[in-house]
Amino acid sequence: YVALRKTQITLRFPFDRTQGKHSGQAFKSEKADIMPWLTFFLNIIFDQSKQAVDLLTADNVEKTLSGKQLAVLEYLQAVKEATPGEITKKTKVARPTVNQVLDKLLNLKKIERIGMGRSTRYRIL
Numbered sequence: 001y002v003a004l005r006k007t008q009i010t011l012r013f014p015f016d017r018t019q020g021k022h023s024g025q026a027f028k029s030e031k032a033d034i035m036p037w038l039t040f041f042l043n044i045i046f047d048q049s050k051q052a053v054d055l056l057t058a059d060n061v062e063k064t065l066s067g068k069q070l071a072v073l074e075y076l077q078a079v080k081e082a083t084p085g086e087i088t089k090k091t092k093v094a095r096p097t098v099n100q101v102l103d104k105l106l107n108l109k110k111i112e113r114i115g116m117g118r119s120t121r122y123r124i125l
Contacts, residue, residue: 069101072093072098076123081114
């Protein structure tokens with residue numbers, strides 16, 4: 001909505017680069033200047049990408065987790081290591097969901113897998 005308003009203003013009034021604002025005089029030609037809008041848009045995209053990177057690289061990964069995912073992570077933090085079956089029993093989260101959460105936490109490098117097959121265990125890094 002804000003971008004639309006800024007675009008409409010730039011189409012009606014030329015942007016005075018020396019003053020950093022719109023001059024208030026109508027265009028005398030059909031040539032419109034898209035640079036103020038483009039600069040505004042790219043700044044917004046840049047700010048959003050910085051926020052996303054900060055959220056995912058910091059230790060606030062917990063903010064991106066759902067309630068069930070957070071329950072699994074908190075259980076793993078409370079014990080030294082656990083199997084998916086133990087996690088299912090203690091957190092009361094369905095086994096397929098536990099498997100998905102464990103895969104996500106592995107990808108986020110929050111936990112590590114120990115062993116393979118039936119003896120697979122997980123622990124916090």
